[in-house]
Amino acid sequence: MKLTARLSCAVLFAAFIPLASSAQEKSDWTDRIAFKGDFRLRYEGIDEDGEESRARGRYRARLGVTADVQPNVKVFVEFASGADNPTSRNVTFDGGFTTKDMGLDLAYVEWAASDNFTVYGGKMKNPLYRAGGAPLLWDGDLNPEGIAVKFSNGAFFATAAGFSVEERSSNSDSLLVAAQVGGKFKLGDNMKLTAGVGYSAYSNTIGNEPFYDGSSNGNSVDIDGNYIYEYKDTEVFAQLDTDVGDWPLSVYAQWVNNSEVSEEDSGYAVGAKFGSAKAKGDMEFSWTYLDVEADAVIGTFNDSDFGGGGTDASGHILTGKYAVSKSISLAGAFFISEVDQFQGTEHDFNRFQLDVQFSFR
Numbered sequence: 001m002k003l004t005a006r007l008s009c010a011v012l013f014a015a016f017i018p019l020a021s022s023a024q025e026k027s028d029w030t031d032r033i034a035f036k037g038d039f040r041l042r043y044e045g046i047d048e049d050g051e052e053s054r055a056r057g058r059y060r061a062r063l064g065v066t067a068d069v070q071p072n073v074k075v076f077v078e079f080a081s082g083a084d085n086p087t088s089r090n091v092t093f094d095g096g097f098t099t100k101d102m103g104l105d106l107a108y109v110e111w112a113a114s115d116n117f118t119v120y121g122g123k124m125k126n127p128l129y130r131a132g133g134a135p136l137l138w139d140g141d142l143n144p145e146g147i148a149v150k151f152s153n154g155a156f157f158a159t160a161a162g163f164s165v166e167e168r169s170s171n172s173d174s175l176l177v178a179a180q181v182g183g184k185f186k187l188g189d190n191m192k193l194t195a196g197v198g199y200s201a202y203s204n205t206i207g208n209e210p211f212y213d214g215s216s217n218g219n220s221v222d223i224d225g226n227y228i229y230e231y232k233d234t235e236v237f238a239q240l241d242t243d244v245g246d247w248p249l250s251v252y253a254q255w256v257n258n259s260e261v262s263e264e265d266s267g268y269a270v271g272a273k274f275g276s277a278k279a280k281g282d283m284e285f286s287w288t289y290l291d292v293e294a295d296a297v298i299g300t301f302n303d304s305d306f307g308g309g310g311t312d313a314s315g316h317i318l319t320g321k322y323a324v325s326k327s328i329s330l331a332g333a334f335f336i337s338e339v340d341q342f343q344g345t346e347h348d349f350n351r352f353q354l355d356v357q358f359s360f361r
Helices: 002-021
Strands: 033-048 054-070 073-081 102-112 117-123 145-153 156-166 174-188 191-202 232-244 247-258 266-275 283-292 313-323 328-339 347-360
Touching: 054 102, 174 232
Parallel strands: none
Antiparallel strands: 033 054, 033 347, 054 073, 073 102, 102 117, 117 145, 145 156, 156 174, 174 191, 191 232, 232 247, 247 266, 266 283, 283 313, 313 328, 328 347
8 A cells, every 4th residue: 555655646747847947937936825714713612412512713714825826737835723633623712822823734736637537636625516515424624645636628527536534654544535427417597407326435444543633523433443345435415506596506416325334334414505795795505404313424534523423323413504794704613413322322412603704815
């Protein structure tokens, strides 16, 4: 596996060598650099059965730069608040006014190799399509590391990726190979269907500890806290986009199954989004129902808020957003879930979030 990863990196570097002289550079560097960022203040309340209710203030800050190396090559670098959590950039108002951490959240190159192919390398935004943005397999803040290729031709699209999840000096590495194929079909003047299938497979999970912080996040582990299963997931997804009057409407569904276990192997998400809060005075609302069994997916990487984060949970996600202006918005989310069903200690876990968001570019 280590040799495979090294060969993949070598191929990527070799592919980019001829780009340095393939196109004329822009003369003014200021035309090739763009900055963007956002800042979010959050009030969060958590109510979990058997635990004391909790309320806290949090924030998230991100600052990024995009550089046009040449017309078909861009480099993205972004720094974000938070420590090393792969699915959260939130920082809690805590710690006696101590200095807070900032880390490298994105660092990748995007090469538009042709009108149909785009290649990505580095720590990148998740290139895989998520119907309705539902966090069944992947949290929205997850930025994987490795190589990805996207292909599109008319209605057809496909994505293939190889990510390095954990590099080990004393054991085989854990890699993630993922692929999706699908299509975007026009069903009428104001209706579009996006649908497809995907596959993702981790290597070398059995006998190794969970990928972040030693927490199983709902997955089955042995007495030493190590994974006891492999995770090879097949997904089916669909999203229907249309308009109701002047309001956009999306209805979506997703199903996933882990072929490596015989029970607690599946999950699904269904939901709808109404409106779009992009311009001043705009509003949007969404509802998603999630049911993710204990070993359907890797719990480290799916939603970090729903059910306290991870698998073995089911319930609802309700969100709303209002655009005060193009750059300022108010948002809220309510997570209503039941957790630890497979563990035999089923109980309620509810979370409420109220945000004020600021963005610039």
